[in-house]
Amino acid sequence: MITFLDSGFSQLNDFIDQLNPGRLLILVDENTHEHCLPTLLGNLETTVPFEIIEIEAGEEMKTIETAVQLWEILAEFETDRSSVLINLGGGVITDLGGFVASTYKRGIRFINIPTTLLGMCDASIGGKTGIDHRFIKNLAGTFCLPAHIFVYPEFLKTLPSTELRSGFAEMLKHGLIADKKHWQELTSITQLSPEAVIAHIEKSMNIKQRIVDEDYHETHIRKTLNFGHTVGHAIESLFLQLGTPLPHGEAVAAGMICETWISYLEDFISETEANNIITELRRFYPTIPVDSSYFEKLLLLMSHDKKNTGSSIRFALLNETGKAGYHYEVSVENILLALKIYQK
Numbered sequence: 001m002i003t004f005l006d007s008g009f010s011q012l013n014d015f016i017d018q019l020n021p022g023r024l025l026i027l028v029d030e031n032t033h034e035h036c037l038p039t040l041l042g043n044l045e046t047t048v049p050f051e052i053i054e055i056e057a058g059e060e061m062k063t064i065e066t067a068v069q070l071w072e073i074l075a076e077f078e079t080d081r082s083s084v085l086i087n088l089g090g091g092v093i094t095d096l097g098g099f100v101a102s103t104y105k106r107g108i109r110f111i112n113i114p115t116t117l118l119g120m121c122d123a124s125i126g127g128k129t130g131i132d133h134r135f136i137k138n139l140a141g142t143f144c145l146p147a148h149i150f151v152y153p154e155f156l157k158t159l160p161s162t163e164l165r166s167g168f169a170e171m172l173k174h175g176l177i178a179d180k181k182h183w184q185e186l187t188s189i190t191q192l193s194p195e196a197v198i199a200h201i202e203k204s205m206n207i208k209q210r211i212v213d214e215d216y217h218e219t220h221i222r223k224t225l226n227f228g229h230t231v232g233h234a235i236e237s238l239f240l241q242l243g244t245p246l247p248h249g250e251a252v253a254a255g256m257i258c259e260t261w262i263s264y265l266e267d268f269i270s271e272t273e274a275n276n277i278i279t280e281l282r283r284f285y286p287t288i289p290v291d292s293s294y295f296e297k298l299l300l301l302m303s304h305d306k307k308n309t310g311s312s313i314r315f316a317l318l319n320e321t322g323k324a325g326y327h328y329e330v331s332v333e334n335i336l337l338a339l340k341i342y343q344k
């Protein structure tokens, strides 16, 4: 399911041979076109005809309009169900490409080659595809697994540091919810760099894969992966609406700080444990200023969260460092308290 590519991409070439597609479509954005596609094409050894499809980079592209354009392009290329779409990019490309592949002609096969840390450690794994709509992230989407995920960590060296920070937040989350040792290894990193994180990618990916294998449709333990995301998604949506989008991981890191504090307020962890975790998180992620006049708006956005049932706001929370639970109902009072503490 997940393969780390050697420098000749032989495992990818063998896999494509095995799939025996009538046509390959390679979805890229302008960044991966420039920085990653030459490496992929330089190593691709196939007689299968292929087409490159490029979209602009950015979360703003993850819309139904782009999906419609991509369906139309696939139709123009006479793509049939024997074709395979290769998603070469970060979370936007794998989410959107997966959505388009899973819905085009009721579904064609797709391969994810994540090129960002977030893509590698989170978005490409687990078969969640989707598009955003009216400032609500992943309002529409499908569960559909990629045929395979191929990882080439060298792609991380083409990224700005903001992208690395964004993905690192999800890695820290994996440690916090499921593996204390992974958390300790990650927080012993003093300076974030591709070299520093590459050694930990496989472990982080395996943590997510293990959780997804246990609960693909997110009826129980997969909900723990939403730790930090109830508040984080609300902050991300707010900033998108304000016209100043935040990298996903920065918003999730803010969410993890708030939700660690909520874990304390709800009596799951001690104040000392909460403070220790928050100190480490703040070392990598300084506070994102949010004026208290937006708190009501944030609550409204949280109430739209897909994890809720009925009208209550549900959270995944820490039970200890390295262990999380889910489906906890938290009072508005404690959510507001955590937002206030986060701003201090």
Ligand code: GLY
Pocket (backbone or CB within 6 Å): 122, 123, 125, 126, 128, 222, 225, 226
């Ligand atoms: N990003 C959370 C999940 O895939 O479940």
